[in-house]
Structures are given as C-alpha cells and as structure tokens.
Amino acid sequence: MSEAKKMSLTVKVLLGMALGIILGLIINLTGMNAPGTFINEYIVNGLFHVVGKMFVNALKMLVVPLVFFSLICGVCGIGDIRMLGRVGGKSFALYMMTTAIAIATAIIIAVSFGIGKGMNVETNAAFSGKESPPLTQVLIDIIPTNPVKAMAQGDMLPLIFFSILLGISMLLVGRKAKSFVAGAEIANEIMMKMVTIVMAVAPYAVFALIAKSIATLGLDLLYSLAGYVLVLVGALMFHLFITLMIVLKVFSGLSPAMFLKKIRNVQVFAFSTASSNATIPVTMRTVTERFGVNNSVASFTVPFGATINMDGTAIMQGVATVFIANVYNVELGISGYLTVIMMSVLASIGTAGVPGVGLIMLSMVFAQVGLPIEGIGLILGVDRLMDMIRTAVNVSGDATVSSIVAKSEGKLDINVYNDPEAGTMDTDEIGEFDSEVEAEMAEAIQAARDQK
Numbered sequence: 001m002s003e004a005k006k007m008s009l010t011v012k013v014l015l016g017m018a019l020g021i022i023l024g025l026i027i028n029l030t031g032m033n034a035p036g037t038f039i040n041e042y043i044v045n046g047l048f049h050v051v052g053k054m055f056v057n058a059l060k061m062l063v064v065p066l067v068f069f070s071l072i073c074g075v076c077g078i079g080d081i082r083m084l085g086r087v088g089g090k091s092f093a094l095y096m097m098t099t100a101i102a103i104a105t106a107i108i109i110a111v112s113f114g115i116g117k118g119m120n121v122e123t124n125a126a127f128s129g130k131e132s133p134p135l136t137q138v139l140i141d142i143i144p145t146n147p148v149k150a151m152a153q154g155d156m157l158p159l160i161f162f163s164i165l166l167g168i169s170m171l172l173v174g175r176k177a178k179s180f181v182a183g184a185e186i187a188n189e190i191m192m193k194m195v196t197i198v199m200a201v202a203p204y205a206v207f208a209l210i211a212k213s214i215a216t217l218g219l220d221l222l223y224s225l226a227g228y229v230l231v232l233v234g235a236l237m238f239h240l241f242i243t244l245m246i247v248l249k250v251f252s253g254l255s256p257a258m259f260l261k262k263i264r265n266v267q268v269f270a271f272s273t274a275s276s277n278a279t280i281p282v283t284m285r286t287v288t289e290r291f292g293v294n295n296s297v298a299s300f301t302v303p304f305g306a307t308i309n310m311d312g313t314a315i316m317q318g319v320a321t322v323f324i325a326n327v328y329n330v331e332l333g334i335s336g337y338l339t340v341i342m343m344s345v346l347a348s349i350g351t352a353g354v355p356g357v358g359l360i361m362l363s364m365v366f367a368q369v370g371l372p373i374e375g376i377g378l379i380l381g382v383d384r385l386m387d388m389i390r391t392a393v394n395v396s397g398d399a400t401v402s403s404i405v406a407k408s409e410g411k412l413d414i415n416v417y418n419d420p421e422a423g424t425m426d427t428d429e430i431g432e433f434d435s436e437v438e439a440e441m442a443e444a445i446q447a448a449r450d451q452k
C-alpha cells in the first residue's frame with residue numbers, strides 16, 4: 001500500500017482545510033477576489049461555490065433519515081425505557097448549564113477588556129432584526145401536526161418527538177413489531193453507509209468551502225474590528241479548552257486530551273459549513289464510533305444538542321452585547337446582563353443550528369434590553385468567520401454532553417474512547433460491490449415479482 005493510500009480520511013480533511021486557508025488567503029491578499037476577475041467569477045464563486053454547496057446539500061440530505069432511523073433504533077435498543085427520561089433530563093440540564101456558563105464568561109471577559117469603549121465605528125451595513133419564535137410557540141411546535149411536513153422542513157424537535165414516540169409505540173406493540181424494528185436497524189446501517197460515501201469526498205469539499213470563505217472575507221474589516229474579534233475568539237477558545245474540558249472531567253472522568261484529539265474532525269466540518277445541523281451526520285458518527293457512545297444515547301443527544309445547545313453562539317451574543325453597549329454608551333448594569341444571559345439561553349432552545357442564526361437571536365436579545373438593533377450592522381461584516389468558529393464550539397459542546405450522559409448511564413465503551421485509532425474514517429469502509437450478492441438481490445426482486 002502506498003503512503004498516500006494509508007493517509008486516513010481525517011488527516012486528508014485536515015489537509016484540505018489547511019490548503020483551503022492558504023489558497024483563500026492568497027486569493028484574498030493578492031486582490032484576485034475582486035469582482036469580474038477570472039479567479040473570482042469562475043473559481044471562487046464558480047467551482048468552489050458549486051462543490052462546497054453540493055457537499056453541504058449532501059450532508060443535509062443525510063440528516064433527516066439518519067436521525068429518524070437511529071432514534072427508532074435508539075429507543076428500541078435502550079434496554080430500559082426509564083433511561084430515556086433520564087437521558088433527556090440530564091442532557092437538557094447540561095446543555096442549558098453549559099450555555100449559561102458560556103455567556104456569563106463571555107460577558108465577564110468582554111467587560112474586563114472594555115471592548116468598544118470610546119470607539120467610533122462607522123457602519124453602512126444595515127441590519128434589521130428578525131423575530132425569533134416566542135417560547136410558548138417553541139413548546140407547541142415540538143409536537144408536529146404532520147410528521148412528514150416536519151421531516152420535509154428538517155424541523156429537528158418535532159422530528160425527534162415523533163421518532164421517539166414511534167419507537168415507544170413499537171416497544172408497546174411488542175413482538176409483533178420485531179420485524180419493523182429489525183428493518184429500522186438495517187435502514188440505520190444503510191444510512192451510516194451513505195454517510196461514509198459522502199465523507200469520501202469531504203477533503204475536497206472542505207477545501208472548496210474554506211477557500212471560498214477565506215477568499216471572500218473582508219480582511220480590512222477584521223482589522224478595524226480587531227478588539228471585538230480577538231476578545232470573541234479568546235472567549236470561544238477559553239470555553240472550548242478550559243470550561244468544557246473541566247465539565248467533561250468533573251462530570252465523567254473522561255480524558256480531555258483524547259476528547260480534543262478526536263473532536264477535531266467534527267470541528268472542521270462545523271467550521272466549514274457553519275451549521276450544527278448539517279454537521280449532525282459527522283457528529284453522530286464520531287460520537288458513536290470514535291467516542292464509544294451507545295447509539296441509544298447519541299441518537300437523541302446529538303440532534304437535540306444541534307438544535308438547543310449553542311455555547312459558541314451564546315458567547316458571541318455576550319461579547320457583541322458588551323461591545324455594542326460600549327460603542328453606543330449604554331449602561332446595561334447587572335440586571336441588564338442577567339436578562340441577556342436568560343434571553344440567550346432561552347433563544348437557543350427555539351432556533352435551529354443553521355448559518356447566521358446567531359444574529360437573529362442577538363436582535364431578540366437587543367430588543368429585550370433596549371440596545372439599538374441597527375448596532376448589529378457593526379459586526380455583520382465579520383460574522384461569517386465568527387459563525388464558522390462558534391459553530392465548531394457549538395458541536396464540541398454537543399459531543400461533550402453526549403459523552404457525559406452516556407458515561408453516567410453506563411452507555412459509553414471506555415475501551416473505544418481511550419483507543420486513539422477507534423473508528424477513524426477510512427474510504428475503505430465503503431466496501432465493494434459483490435457480484436454474488438448482486439445476483440442474489442436480483443433473484444430476490446424477481447422472486448418477489450413472480451409471487452402471486
């Protein structure tokens with residue numbers, strides 16, 4: 001086997017990211033990203049755009065069937081149905097707790113650096129806030145009026161609700177439903193195979209996605225907002241490397257070093273797609289096969305976390321609130337900041353993990369504490385890059401809580417967790433077509449057709 005063939009897919013994805021950053025920077029710094037140039041029109045907004053978007057579509061395509069089948073299997077395979085309530089309760093509490101800690105630390109860090117004070121920033125990027133749904137509506141919408149509609153729209157909470165209820169109903173129907181459960185297990189395996197197929201092109205797609213993002217980044221904006229950007233990235237890193245790792249160690253005793261090593265791949269996908277939702281297939285695969293979390297926990301905690309858990313987004317909201325309050329000379333005081341914390345935690349429940357949703361949540365927070373919504377226009381220009389980074393933190397939080405909950409329920413295989421090689425992605429996993437199997441399948445189809 002040649003050296004190149006031995007390189008794991010994970011390494012190739014990381015390489016794709018590094019090369020994407022380098023090429024993106026070259027295009028950006030040499031001005032080749034100017035509108036009208038060949039590189040900008042045909043490479044950045046042509047080739048890279050198309051390849052990147054096709055890949056993100058492919059990831060999104062996997063999410064609904066994967067969550068649906070794996071949740072049915074998760075519920076039917078849990079062994080003790082009471083565990084379901086405990087997994088739900090613990091993960092909800094941990095998701096809310098980590099989000100609250102995230103935004104509180106962000107506010108403390110931003111206030112102590114006094115970012116935005118005495119700053120005179122001009123903005124011509126207008127921002128008008130959109131409404132985020134009120135909590136009452138979020139609660140009502142957990143129950144789908146039509147499960148097919150929820151699936152078609154990719155609405156995660158109603159999909160989770162329906163799939164769990166379906167699994168519970170199968171258990172209650174009992175032995176008669178066994179073949180249905182077995183069918184769901186096979187469907188789940190088929191979907192995981194599809195994840196592997198899509199992953200095979202990931203290194204190239206990640207390269208394209210990142211090269212495009214970096215090439216089109218407004219670097220001068222980054223300089224003029226350096227204070228905001230540095231404090232925000234610092235707070236995000238603090239949360240990822242310190243807070244989450246302390247939470248992981250204290251609540252589960254698992255090794256933070258192993259966690260950080262294995263989560264890298266998921267972070268790259270989150271970074272390049274800026275969407276926790278689109279990253280669900282990768283998070284799910286990594287958490288189950290690399291961390292050893294049993295599917296009965298992961299099938300619930302991962303999609304649930306992608307929707308309700310947004311530590312990175314909460315951090316952005318904390319830092320942005322302090323920044324804009326300072327720029328506009330508004331004194332928020334302790335009670336103002338407490339409202340910000342509460343609003344961000346609540347807002348994260350009802351909003352899906354998709355690109356840019358953090359800004360919508362921020363406008364809701366601003367409306368509540370009386371900060372000018374148009375102030376968000378100040379940070380708009382750097383938000384795409386910040387979105388990429390905070391999404392990587394969001395998915396890390398999902399994986400942290402999944403591991404803690406699984407460990408506490410005896411649903412984590414510690415040997416898999418501690419094995420650095422366990423579940424590494426490999427294109428070989430796709431397997432090969434077997435002519436014997438193909439002939440058998442064709443026979444089976446024919447037999448079924450011939451049956452009267």
Ligand code: ASP
Binds near residue numbers: 391
């Ligand atoms: N893009 C983020 C996510 O998908 C949400 C946000 O902060 O805008 O988790």
